[in-house]
Amino acid sequence: MKYFSLIFASLKRKKLRTMLTLLSIMIAFLLFGYLAAIKTGFTAGVEVAGVDRLITRNKVSLINLVPLAHRDDILQIDGVDLVTHNTWFGGIYQQPSNFFAQFVVEPEQYLELYPEYVLSDEEKESWFSNRTGVVIGSGLAKRFDWSVGDRVPLLAPIWGQKDGSENWEFEIAAIYEGAEQGVDTSQMFIPYDYFDEARRGGEGMVGWYLVRVSDPDRAAQIAEDIDRAFANSRDETKTEPEGAFIQGFANQIGNIGFIITAIVSAVFFTILLVAGNTMAYTVRERTNELAVLKAIGFTNTGVLGLVLGESLVLTAMGGGLGLLIAWLMVSAGDPTGGSLPVFFIPATDLALGVFLIVALAFVVGIFPARSAQKLQISDALRR
Amino acid sequence: MFNTLKQIAAVTRFSFASLPQRLGSSASAMLGIAGVVAVMVGVLSIAQGIMSTMTSSAGMGNVMVLRSGADTEMTSGFGGEDARLITEAPGLKQGPDGPLASRELFVIINLPMRSTGTDANVPLRGVEAAAAEVRQDFEIVEGRMFEPGLAEVVVGLGAQMEFSGLDVGSTIKVGTAQWPVVGVFSAGGGISESEIWSDARVLQDGFRRGNSYQSVHATLDSPDRFNEFKDALTSDSRLNVQVMTEAEYYSEQSQVLYNLITVLGSLIAVIMGLGAIFGALNTMYTAVSARTREIATLRALGFRSGPVIVSVLAESLLLALVGGIIGAGLAWLAFDGFRAATLNFASFSAITFAFDVNLGLLTLGIVFALVIGFIGGFFPAVRAARTPVALALREQ
Numbered sequence: 001m002k003y004f005s006l007i008f009a010s011l012k013r014k015k016l017r018t019m020l021t022l023l024s025i026m027i028a029f030l031l032f033g034y035l036a037a038i039k040t041g042f043t044a045g046v047e048v049a050g051v052d053r054l055i056t057r058n059k060v061s062l063i064n065l066v067p068l069a070h071r072d073d074i075l076q077i078d079g080v081d082l083v084t085h086n087t088w089f090g091g092i093y094q095q096p097s098n099f100f101a102q103f104v105v106e107p108e109q110y111l112e113l114y115p116e117y118v119l120s121d122e123e124k125e126s127w128f129s130n131r132t133g134v135v136i137g138s139g140l141a142k143r144f145d146w147s148v149g150d151r152v153p154l155l156a157p158i159w160g161q162k163d164g165s166e167n168w169e170f171e172i173a174a175i176y177e178g179a180e181q182g183v184d185t186s187q188m189f190i191p192y193d194y195f196d197e198a199r200r201g202g203e204g205m206v207g208w209y210l211v212r213v214s215d216p217d218r219a220a221q222i223a224e225d226i227d228r229a230f231a232n233s234r235d236e237t238k239t240e241p242e243g244a245f246i247q248g249f250a251n252q253i254g255n256i257g258f259i260i261t262a263i264v265s266a267v268f269f270t271i272l273l274v275a276g277n278t279m280a281y282t283v284r285e286r287t288n289e290l291a292v293l294k295a296i297g298f299t300n301t302g303v304l305g306l307v308l309g310e311s312l313v314l315t316a317m318g319g320g321l322g323l324l325i326a327w328l329m330v331s332a333g334d335p336t337g338g339s340l341p342v343f344f345i346p347a348t349d350l351a352l353g354v355f356l357i358v359a360l361a362f363v364v365g366i367f368p369a370r371s372a373q374k375l376q377i378s379d380a381l382r383r
Numbered sequence: 384m385f386n387t388l389k390q391i392a393a394v395t396r397f398s399f400a401s402l403p404q405r406l407g408s409s410a411s412a413m414l415g416i417a418g419v420v421a422v423m424v425g426v427l428s429i430a431q432g433i434m435s436t437m438t439s440s441a442g443m444g445n446v447m448v449l450r451s452g453a454d455t456e457m458t459s460g461f462g463g464e465d466a467r468l469i470t471e472a473p474g475l476k477q478g479p480d481g482p483l484a485s486r487e488l489f490v491i492i493n494l495p496m497r498s499t500g501t502d503a504n505v506p507l508r509g510v511e512a513a514a515a516e517v518r519q520d521f522e523i524v525e526g527r528m529f530e531p532g533l534a535e536v537v538v539g540l541g542a543q544m545e546f547s548g549l550d551v552g553s554t555i556k557v558g559t560a561q562w563p564v565v566g567v568f569s570a571g572g573g574i575s576e577s578e579i580w581s582d583a584r585v586l587q588d589g590f591r592r593g594n595s596y597q598s599v600h601a602t603l604d605s606p607d608r609f610n611e612f613k614d615a616l617t618s619d620s621r622l623n624v625q626v627m628t629e630a631e632y633y634s635e636q637s638q639v640l641y642n643l644i645t646v647l648g649s650l651i652a653v654i655m656g657l658g659a660i661f662g663a664l665n666t667m668y669t670a671v672s673a674r675t676r677e678i679a680t681l682r683a684l685g686f687r688s689g690p691v692i693v694s695v696l697a698e699s700l701l702l703a704l705v706g707g708i709i710g711a712g713l714a715w716l717a718f719d720g721f722r723a724a725t726l727n728f729a730s731f732s733a734i735t736f737a738f739d740v741n742l743g744l745l746t747l748g749i750v751f752a753l754v755i756g757f758i759g760g761f762f763p764a765v766r767a768a769r770t771p772v773a774l775a776l777r778e779q
Contacts, residue, residue: 020665027658061491096454157458248501252726263422270418273411274662335650
């Protein structure tokens with residue numbers, strides 16, 4: 001630790017250059033952190049998907065409905081613990097660009113299946129007792145500045161009402177929080193009983209089933225059993241674990257992970273060039289000083305350590321600052337104004353960031369450090 | 384004036400001549416800028432590709448009719464009688480078999496993507512014979528068109544490339560039936576190439592839609608007759624429909640996706656650009672400090688600061704220009720025409736598209752590089768011109 005002042009002294013030697021190198025490293029890690037959050041936004045839900053939850057949908061596609069009559073058949077299947085259903089409401093709030101997800105759900109069963117949507121007992125009670133009441137996530141409430149008691153008009157092109165109108169109005173009965181980071185709080189849940197009474201068309205049909213199994217290890221087997229029960233019927237089903245379903249959906253959007261990895265690699269390669277070049281230059285400039293250090297008794301390894309230490313301090317400061325700013329920017333909200341359901345930097349990516357800081361310090365510092373280590377005092381001083 | 388120009392030329396020649404001595408740092412700044420430009424052009428070419436796929440499908444004078452209030456074909460719907468009335472409206476171009484109007488259905492089916500093996504929502508469109516004429520660039524490139532009345536499909540070129548099981552001779556499963564793929568079509572790179580087409584009446588049966596349709600696609604006699612056509616339909620009390628040009632519809636459909644990618648892409652480009660500016664500043668400061676004595680000597684000989692500033696800037700701009708060209712060229716080589724599929728949230732169905740690195744984007748990339756080069760060179764240039772000569776000459 002006593003060499004810290006020495007390291008800082010050499011960093012302060014050319015303040016401007018150190019500052020610029022530090023800033024470019026900062027930018028690299030800022031991008032790294034920010035892109036990690038974007039990736040999380042696109043693949044939202046894969047990490048928090050319940051291992052004990054299956055999704056059963058119409059085999060043709062998700063937009064084809066499944067009969068309500070399937071429910072009892074699914075419940076009969078061994079290992080199935082709970083069955084509830086969802087229907088895509090697809091309402092438009094004022095204009096299509098205000099898009100957010102609305103699901104028609106059976107309130108009590110849905111909340112039992114998804115404990116990650118947190119509501120207090122009073123809030124649950126006030127939702128269950130409010131016929132036209134809906135529950136929204138805290139993110140959605142923030143986006144449109146809605147609070148409990150507000151009435152939200154939605155135009156639903158898919159679901160007309162019996163009187164021919166496509167305009168629905170719901171009252172916000174409660175606002176849920178996510179139990180952990182990564183839980184989507186941008187959704188609205190509409191009670192099925194009211195929806196079913198009022199809708200015209202699609203009677204007796206629902207969007208898809210959500211199934212809880214008692215033993216997650218048998219999930220694959222149970223999924224097969226469910227699909228076999230409806231094979232060759234008018235409405236064949238496809239059942240898959242929730243995680244696979246969400247991942248499949250994310251895959252449709254595109255290989256976000258690959259694109260982001262490609263960008264980050266390009267950025268790091270660039271920064272490596274710039275920072276590596278600067279470090280090499282700094283060491284070359286200081287050949288004399290390093291030789292003096294050796295002459296007064298620093299060992300070869302000591303000098304190697306000094307240069308590597310300098311590189312580490314530089315990348316740690318730049319990288320740390322970059323991650324910090326990324327974190328601040330991400331906390332400020334998503335750049336698309338609500339199109340991404342979740343937006344945060346996962347802890348694993350932060351850890352990877354720290355690892356990359358150390359790795360970058362090593363790669364950038366090792367060549368100049370080696371040449372400093374191998375420096376012959378007599379040669380260097382004579383230059 | 385002439386003297387200044389001569390001075391600029393002389394100093395600039397000096398700095399360019401000494402460039403090879405500073406190869407390492409110059410090359411790293413150049414490659415840094417190249418990387419930034421390549422990433423920016425690459426990301427924005429995705430948005431361009433989606434936009435041009437969506438808009439190139441819209442022929443001039445093509446119109447679409449949806450149920451009033453429906454924002455997409457998916458949520459639209461009207462009865463067969465309404466659809467017939469629409470095709471009889473004034474203003475439509477007449478072909479040998481009647482008006483160029485196709486009553487269509489739009490559903491999605493699940494097919495596995497070739498890249499991941501996971502399911503994608505592939506659009507399946509039921510069309511009438513006129514559909515192929517309404518989409519001007521429609522062309523069967525393999526096999527044949529489906530026979531009206533038979534449960535057969537033809538698939539778009541893009542869909543065939545992105546999703547498995549769509550080769551001619553294979554079958555797709557619709558409900559409990561198997562429908563053979565009998566042909567592959569192209570449609571000028573437009574959105575139709577992401578789709579599978581079948582006969583509308585057959586699709587009505589297959590999806591239990593009775594005699595109902597979701598949209599009418601038609602070609603006008605002349606684009607000028609749009610208002611006449613629109614007014615005739617919207618004033619008809621038997622109908623409850625909205626009329627728009629295909630161009631309007633598709634550009635609205637792609638708006639969300641286009642904005643999302645453009646916003647994210649630009650944000651990434653700006654942040655990376657900042658990084659590149661720091662890199663360029665670093666390089667140019669190093670270049671200037673390596674030449675401190677040389678520049679001071681020139682100034683002692685009577686060269687003024689203007690030409691010195693210009694020469695440093697010129698060097699920085701040259702590096703940036705070369706970097707920008709390399710980056711734009713890399714992006715063009717790597718991304719132009721690269722095919723991909725994504726989910727269009729508006730229609731909840733897959734669209735396949737090719738990355739589009741066009742001239743506008745290439746220019747934008749090179750301009751961006753020059754901006755980086757200018758900022759990166761400006762401050763070091765000023766510094767070079769400002770350092771007192773006596774002090775600079777004494778520097779090691």
